[in-house]
Amino acid sequence: xxxxxxxxxxxxxxxxxxxxxxxxxxxxxxxxxxxxxxxxxxxxxxxxxxxxxxxxxxxxxxxxxxxxxxxxxxxxxxxxxxxxxxxxxxxxxxxxxxxxxxxxxxxxxxxxxxxxxxxxxxxxxxxxxxxxxxxxxxxxxxxxxxxxxxxxxxxxxxxxxxxxxxxxxxxxxxxxxxxxxxxxxxxxxxxxxxxxxxxxxxxxxxxxxxxxxxxxxxxxxxxxxxxxxxxxxxxxxxxxxxxxxxxxxxxxxxxxxxxxxxxxxxxxxxxxxxxxxxxxxxxxxxxxxxxxxxxxxxxxxxxxxxxxxxxxxxxxxxxxxxxxxxxxxxxxxxxxxxxxxxx
Ligand SMILES: Nc1ncnc2c1ncn2[C@@H]1O[C@H](COP(=O)(O)OP(=O)(O)O)[C@@H](O)[C@H]1O
Ligand SMILES: [Mg+2]
Numbered sequence: 646x647x648x649x650x651x652x653x654x655x656x657x658x659x660x661x662x663x664x665x666x667x668x669x670x671x672x673x674x675x676x677x678x679x680x681x682x683x684x685x686x687x688x689x690x691x692x693x694x695x696x697x698x699x700x701x702x703x704x705x706x707x708x709x710x711x712x713x714x715x716x717x718x719x720x721x722x723x724x725x726x727x728x729x730x731x732x733x734x735x736x737x738x739x740x741x742x743x744x745x746x747x748x749x750x751x752x753x754x755x756x757x758x759x760x761x762x763x764x765x766x767x768x769x770x771x772x773x774x775x776x777x778x779x780x781x782x783x784x785x786x787x788x789x790x791x792x793x794x795x796x797x798x799x800x801x802x803x804x805x806x807x808x809x810x811x812x813x814x815x816x817x818x819x820x821x822x823x824x825x826x827x828x829x830x831x832x833x834x835x836x837x838x839x840x841x842x843x844x845x846x847x848x849x850x851x852x853x854x855x856x857x858x859x860x861x862x863x864x865x866x867x868x869x870x871x872x873x874x875x876x877x878x879x880x881x882x883x884x885x886x887x888x889x890x891x892x893x894x895x896x897x898x899x900x901x902x903x904x905x906x907x908x909x910x911x912x913x914x915x916x917x918x919x920x921x922x923x924x925x926x927x928x929x930x931x932x933x934x935x936x937x938x939x940x941x942x943x944x945x946x947x948x949x950x951x952x953x954x955x956x957x958x959x960x961x962x963x964x965x966x967x968x969x970x971x972x973x974x975x976x977x978x979x980x981x982x983x984x985x986x987x988x
Contacts, residue, residue: 668738669696670872671720671757671840676732676742678712678719678896682944686729689943690716690896693732694970695889697840700870702863704883704904706919707893710940713876716893717842721759722749736840755785758833762845764825767832768817774801774828775813778835785836800831804861823854830858834865844876859886880919884908892916895940895951897967902976912976912983914956950981958982 678690690712697703705713718724720734720741734741736756741749753759761767769777778797782788788796801809804827817825826846833841843862847855863886866873877883883890883904890907892900892915900913911917918936938955941947949966953959962981970979 667698669735670699670701670737671697671874672733672735672738673716673720674733674735676716676719676734677730678715678724679729680724681727681729684944687944688896690719693891693893693896693898695891695898695901697872697874697889699839699872700866701889702866702873702875702887704887704890705874705876705893706878706880706883706890707915708878708919708936708940710942711893712896713893714844715896717759717844717874717876721753721757721842722746723759754781754833754838755836756838757840757842758836758838759842759844760829760833760846762848764822764829765817767829768825770817773814773816774820774831777828778813778832781832781835797831797835800835801828803834803865804828804831805857806831823850826850826854826858827861830861837869838871840872840874842874842876845878846875847882848877848879855882856885862886879923880916881923892919895946896943897951897979898970898977899952899979900977901970906976910984912978912985913952913980914958914982914984915952917984918955950979958984
């Protein structure tokens with residue numbers, strides 16, 4: 646090839662690759678869940694989408710009954726035979742919805758671990774805490790014998806259980822609620838998961854232990870790059886721990902934003918209501934006001950915007966037509982009359 650031809654080739658060389666946006670570790674797209682009931686199929690989650698980057702923390706917040714747990718459990722195939730799930734949830738691009746039990750078994754506990762509000766629902770009462778951690782170490786990391794024993798002790802130390810060597814031999818009923826919560830986190834971490842879904846992990850605990858556990862999760866994330874989905878009904882907990890927040894109401898995300906953006910100026914009246922009912926921000930925003938009314942049951946959800954019956958700013962349009970989640974300026978809001986400034 647002559648010099649000219651070479652020069653020509655060089656000229657048409659593609660530009661050096663720029664830094665590509667990071668691929669999400671976990672991506673939910675239009676995830677829908679209904680449950681078969683006597684009255685028919687009851688939709689509970691209406692199309693939820695979000696991404697979590699490696700090392701990122703997404704807070705999923707909303708009052709009890711808004712569909713936070715169901716959304717996450719759907720991705721792990723934990724909802725049982727009466728659930729009808731559609732849409733997509735991928736882990737590093739691999740589809741979880743409709744995956745076989747064998748595939749999900751490989752993902753659960755190993756790649757994605759989930760911890761629940763009530764540790765007694767996931768701890769086995771007839772095995773010692775140490776044995777339960779060793780089982781996870783054996784299953785997900787192939788550790789046995791002395792190596793498993795040492796690693797189990799290290800994990801219990803790591804989650805702040807004093808005298809870990811002794812505690813390992815004890816059974817869940819011998820430990821306090823806070824200790825069991827930590828033991829459950831140790832079991833979840835034993836598989837070195839890429840994603841931890843923490844479903845109200847501190848709700849049952851007193852404030853001091855709650856803060857310790859949130860700090861612990863933040864430390865582990867910083868060390869390992871584990872992504873976290875933190876489910877909570879408490880925006881205060883989310884504020885301390887998360888990068889991004891998705892606010893859920895009646896099975897939909899109504900507002901999604903980076904945490905600073907959301908707290909600096911929430912747009913959705915529901916988010917504002919959640920902030921108003923936060924004791925810690927009382928001085929900033931005036932009187933503590935719980936949101937009037939309750940979350941409707943899924944089968945009784947109103948037409949139009951589901952929040953309209955509880956919203957002081959609702960118009961005829963709100964009662965007639967459900968608003969779409971619309972993106973602007975790095976945030977998304979589903980509201981016909983979003984607030985421009987913090988009330
Ligand atoms: N197995 C189920 N069968 C029928 N309905 C369910 C089932 N699990 C949850 N639900 C309903 O789905 C809605 C969302 O529940 P959930 O995701 O647990 O709310 P959250 O975690 O936000 O408190 C609730 O109305 C709840 O009653
Ligand atoms: Mg829940």
